[in-house]
Amino acid sequence: MTEISPVFISYKNIKMPRPLMILCIMLVGLIIMSALILMYVPWVQTSHGMGRIVSLAPNGKVQFIHALVKGRIHKWHIRDGSIVKKGDVIAEIVDNDPLFLDRLQAQKNSFTAAKNAAGIATETALTNVHRQEQLHKQGLAARKDVENARIKYESWLAKLAEAESKVASAEVMLSRQTRQKIIAPQDGQILNTFAGDTATLVKEGDVLAEFLPVNLDIGIALDIAGMDIPLVRLGQKVRLRFDGWPAMQFSGWPTTSVGTFGGVVSIIDPAISPTGKFRVIISKPKDEYWPPEKLLRVGVRVQGWILLETVSLGYEIWRQLNGFPPEFPVNTTNN
Known part of the structure; x- marks a missing residue:
């Protein structure tokens, strides 16, 4: 009978501890599970942008009320924050x-x-x-x-x-x-007054007050990076988070988000804005709920996530690590 070397006898007598064996099995299972998750779990790519609430109608933007004639302020009928109706007298001007x-x-x-x-x-x-x-x-x-x-x-x-x-x-x-009575052009609110008391002289065209109409046709103006703008199309869905509204947004799984609101891409600017990004206008779909307009004031900051293509989680991690742009849509029309 052949004798066994003492080295192999010692190796044969070594037994792996049971906790270590369980740990190894768990690591192997975790690796397999992670690989399956990376391969098959879907991830919705998004293009993130910051923006503000804007008024889409020209007559719904902040307006300046000007003096129509030169003269002296005779009487103010409003103050900062006053609510006015169309035709209400704002100020009276008299000649010197x-x-x-x-x-x-x-x-x-x-x-x-x-x-x-x-x-x-x-x-x-x-x-x-x-x-x-x-x-x-x-x-x-x-x-x-x-x-x-x-x-x-x-x-x-x-x-x-x-x-x-x-x-x-x-x-x-x-x-x-x-025409020395300055009247409100439409229903709205006086934001600021710029002239003084009855001793203040004004010239024709001087700004007397800043005015914001009511019943605004509001939208969201998002700034989108140039790397993502070729992927944005008209009609794409968007998830929005308004400042002041608690929300939790999961970028890759929009259906699990809490406190966000839906929108749709309605306008894509063809030229770059002064911010160095492209402006994308988001409108409210008919089947979506937004907070009341009296709570969504013009100028409030908004975060938006434009929903792009659906890819695997592993591909998205690889793309993010390499700094590549999101997946380009295969079947789409040039908007």
Whole structure:
């Protein structure tokens, strides 16, 4: 019988501890399970962007209320934060000369009287032209008399046109000076007032107040990096988190997110914005719920995740480690 070397006898007598064996089995199982998870668990790629709530309608943005005429602030009818209706008086402006309107009215009356007189004289001159032409046909008036009558008629026509022009200018001036009540263009709220008290002089076009309309058509303007913008398409779904609303967003599993709101891509800017990114406008779908508009104020910050393609978890980890862009969609139209 062959003798066994003492080294192998010692190795044969070594027994692996049971806890270590269990640990090895668990590690092997964990490796297999991790590989299966990385291969088969789906992950929704997203393009993350920061943005703000904006008003989409031109008449729904923040507006500046200007002075229509020069003068002095006579009375304020509002203050910061006041709610106004369309047509409500915001401020009254008076001219530095308290008799300026009276003098304008008197000037207009004078021009009107001159126009009426020129009109009567023009009609008389036209009648004289007809009379001189009739007398000329009968041989009772010279040709020179007819021509003088026509010249006089043309002269009065010019004076009548000049008088009408002066009346029109006076009416425009008077109309502009009577528009000294600054009114609200639509329902909204006064954000700030920029002029002072009754001693403040304003010029035509000076900003008096900052105004924000109500019933805004709001949307979300997200800034998306240039590496992701080729992957964004019109109609893509978006998950949104508004500042002030508690939420938990799982980027790869949007269905498990809590406290986020749905949106859809409606506009993609073709040119880069001053921030160095591309602006993407997100609108509210009809079947989604957003907080009330009175709580979603214009300018509130928003985080958005545009939902892209679905890939495996392992591919997404590999992509993130290598800094590659998300998966490009295979079947899509060029929007």
